Amino acid sequence: NLGDDPLSEASLDDIETLLLQADVGVEATDQVLDLLRRRMNEAVVDGSEAINLLKDQLRNLLDAPIKSMGANPLLAPQKGRLNIWLMVGVNGVGKTTTLGKLANLAVRSGYSCLVAAGDTFRAAAVQQLQVWADRSGVPLVANPSANADPAAVVFDAIGAAQSKDIELLLVDTAGRLQTKNNLMEELAKVRRIVDRLAPDAAVESLLVLDASQGQNGLRQAMAFAKAAGLTGVVLTKLDGTARGGVAFAVASESNLPIRFIGAGEGLRDLRPFNSFEFVEALLA
Amino acid sequence: ELSQRFEDAVRGLKGEASISEGNVDSALKDVRRALLDADVSLPVVKSFIAEVREKALGADVVRGVSPDQQFIKLVHEELVEVMGGANAPLAKAEQSPTVVLMAGLQGAGKTTATAKLGLHLKEQGRRALLVAADTYRPAAIDQLQTLGQQIDVEVFSLGADAKPEAIAEAGLAKGREEGFDTVIVDTAGRLQIDTSMMEEMVRIRSAVAPDEVLLVVDSMIGQEAADLTRSFHEQVGITGAVLTKMDGDSRGGAALSIRKVSGAPIKFIGTGEKVEALQPFHPERMASRILG
Numbered sequence: 123n124l125g126d127d128p129l130s131e132a133s134l135d136d137i138e139t140l141l142l143q144a145d146v147g148v149e150a151t152d153q154v155l156d157l158l159r160r161r162m163n164e165a166v167v168d169g170s171e172a173i174n175l176l177k178d179q180l181r182n183l184l185d186a187p188i189k190s191m192g193a194n195p196l197l198a199p200q201k202g203r204l205n206i207w208l209m210v211g212v213n214g215v216g217k218t219t220t221l222g223k224l225a226n227l228a229v230r231s232g233y234s235c236l237v238a239a240g241d242t243f244r245a246a247a248v249q250q251l252q253v254w255a256d257r258s259g260v261p262l263v264a265n266p267s268a269n270a271d272p273a274a275v276v277f278d279a280i281g282a283a284q285s286k287d288i289e290l291l292l293v294d295t296a297g298r299l300q301t302k303n304n305l306m307e308e309l310a311k312v313r314r315i316v317d318r319l320a321p322d323a324a325v326e327s328l329l330v331l332d333a334s335q336g337q338n339g340l341r342q343a344m345a346f347a348k349a350a351g352l353t354g355v356v357l358t359k360l361d362g363t364a365r366g367g368v369a370f371a372v373a374s375e376s377n378l379p380i381r382f383i384g385a386g387e388g389l390r391d392l393r394p395f396n397s398f399e400f401v402e403a404l405l406a
Numbered sequence: 407e408l409s410q411r412f413e414d415a416v417r418g419l420k421g422e423a424s425i426s427e428g429n430v431d432s433a434l435k436d437v438r439r440a441l442l443d444a445d446v447s448l449p450v451v452k453s454f455i456a457e458v459r460e461k462a463l464g465a466d467v468v469r470g471v472s473p474d475q476q477f478i479k480l481v482h483e484e485l486v487e488v489m490g491g492a493n494a495p496l497a498k499a500e501q502s503p504t505v506v507l508m509a510g511l512q513g514a515g516k517t518t519a520t521a522k523l524g525l526h527l528k529e530q531g532r533r534a535l536l537v538a539a540d541t542y543r544p545a546a547i548d549q550l551q552t553l554g555q556q557i558d559v560e561v562f563s564l565g566a567d568a569k570p571e572a573i574a575e576a577g578l579a580k581g582r583e584e585g586f587d588t589v590i591v592d593t594a595g596r597l598q599i600d601t602s603m604m605e606e607m608v609r610i611r612s613a614v615a616p617d618e619v620l621l622v623v624d625s626m627i628g629q630e631a632a633d634l635t636r637s638f639h640e641q642v643g644i645t646g647a648v649l650t651k652m653d654g655d656s657r658g659g660a661a662l663s664i665r666k667v668s669g670a671p672i673k674f675i676g677t678g679e680k681v682e683a684l685q686p687f688h689p690e691r692m693a694s695r696i697l698g
């Protein structure tokens with residue numbers, strides 16, 4: 123029905139409902155509507171033109187971080203050097219699972235890969251990661267002692283990666299809410315160790331966001347950017363009904379590119395982010 | 407911020423003699439924005455606003471109370487009332503064991519909540535058996551067993567090669583035979599649109615005839631809360647909810663959506679990663695949190 127008639131207040135209402143229910147948030151939705159309303163007040167905007175306007179605006183918001191960095195829209199480890207990718211984020215969003223998927227992608231793409239069990243706190247976190255590592259035949263570096271210092275695990279893993287000429291070191295970290303200052307400081311310490319021990323490594327610090335979460339995602343991005351020096355976002359659980367609309371606020375406020383999409387619990391349920399596909403799914 | 411927006415909402419009412427058709431709608435517009443910022447699902451916001459509007463316009467003028475104060479009080483009271491007045495405790499069956507079934511999306515906090523409830527019951531002098539029926543997630547059974555050891559509460563499972571409904575059934579049998587007064591069944595996270603997994607949940611439910619089905623929901627959840635609750639309620643039937651990760655700074659608007667859509671009370675909140683971090687749900691505190 124959107125796109126059948128020229129743009130009107132009624133169709134703006136429909137667009138507002140769609141965006142709000144997709145977790146785009148009140149402020150970002152208002153910005154989108156303002157732009158459309160201004161066009162509507164200048165001239166008649168026919169239905170299909172309105173849809174294209176909307177899609178372009180949404181896509182541009184998501185592509186802006188990559189454009190502003192002049193970065194490669196496709197993230198891949200750089201061949202022939204050490205790449206270190208950290209998975210960070212709040213509890214239960216899919217960091218460990220995503221890491222498992224990335225390890226598999228790395229192996230299938232011909233990279234030598236190593237995984238570090240940086241979550242030394244949660245029950246059976248290391249066992250969970252071990253299963254994922256085994257699924258791709260990737261070795262795991264872990265510290266078996268109870269409540270080990272995650273920094274120590276990362277220290278050991280970087281040493282192992284450097285001595286074995288590993289191309290991609292994937293570091294799992296414990297889930298943590300951004301309101302916990304001591305845990306955010308622990309993460310900052312892990313990041314400092316990476317920078318200090320491997321100054322020549324290509325480092326990616328990826329915030330894992332759960333598409334089913336609401337407006338808190340933006341607060342997470344801002345806080346984790348401070349502690350872990352983020353370079354990108356992975357948006358998980360897009361196989362559910364949630365549309366991940368918080369991605370717009372995160373892209374525009376934190377200027378972070380979305381790098382991958384998690385769409386399932388299986389080994390292959392990960393793909394590079396594509397803003398065209400994302401916006402189509404959002405408006406479906 | 408929500409509280410700022412709420413102040414803005416009632417600023418329009420300051421200096422007015424009473425709440426009227428002329429001034430209530432702009433105040434309600436701000437409340438609507440505030441609730442959406444708090445992640446309350448849009449349809450729930452709409453019906454809540456409509457109810458508040460009716461009550462606000464129908465309210466008697468209270469001597470000495472300005473309209474803006476009266477409006478704030480009304481919104482707050484309405485929120486508390488919708489979320490269920492007094493606290494609702496965990497079910498207790500007439501015939502032991504009480505059976506509790508945990509359900510919800512991936513990563514919501516079900517396994518942790520299962521252990522938390524086990525400890526909560528232990529502290530009340532009750533004897534819980536935790537049943538590890540998640541055969542999908544790597545090391546899920548290990549996770550519950552590790553938590554059980556930490557709190558010295560027994561965990562039962564048949565292992566990841568068994569069917570979840572068989573594990574649940576065998577767990578209940580053990581619970582009966584060995585005189586546990588409560589059996590809590592942990593299940594795999596699942597999407598409400600995953601037909602085969604929802605059918606599995608229905609089978610697990612049939613196998614153990616629970617006295618309590620708790621929907622475990624991450625308090626950071628967005629608009630999806632209403633649809634999630636509706637699907638689980640229609641397909642499985644929920645009797646209560648646990649709202650987790652309340653130690654964060656999410657507004658937790660899902661609390662309103664869950665209650666509105668299912669009528670089920672939120673019974674507990676998770677307030678941390680540790681097994682001790684479980685508290686009863688208090689509607690007045692939640693109302694203040696949602697409103698900022």
Ligand SMILES: Nc1nc2c(ncn2[C@@H]2O[C@H](COP(=O)(O)OP(=O)(O)OP(=O)(O)O)[C@@H](O)[C@H]2O)c(=O)[nH]1
Pocket residue numbers: 211212213214215216217218219220241244247295296297298358359360361362384385386387391512513543595597
């Ligand atoms: N449906 C779906 N489930 C997912 C996806 N990614 C992860 N999950 C599930 O989400 C749950 C949590 O995943 P984890 O990888 O343990 O999340 P985490 O962030 O490492 O959790 P913590 O370490 O406890 O903070 C598991 O049941 C996963 O199978 C996804 O893309 N889709």
Ligand SMILES: Nc1nc2c(ncn2[C@@H]2O[C@H](COP(=O)(O)OP(=O)(O)OP(=O)(O)O)[C@@H](O)[C@H]2O)c(=O)[nH]1
Pocket residue numbers: 213214244297299510511512513514515516517518519540543546593594595596622650651652653675676677678679683
């Ligand atoms: N901060 C905080 N973390 C919590 C709370 N409840 C659970 N968690 C964490 O959230 C993450 C997910 O918890 P789980 O118990 O594994 O969640 P689940 O629903 O069983 O996940 P699946 O079985 O994969 O669907 C873990 O890191 C828990 O420690 C809480 O109240 N506060």
Ligand SMILES: [Mg+2]
Pocket residue numbers: 217218219241247294295296297
């Ligand atoms: Mg993890």
Ligand SMILES: [Mg+2]
Pocket residue numbers: 516517518540543546593594595
């Ligand atoms: Mg679990």
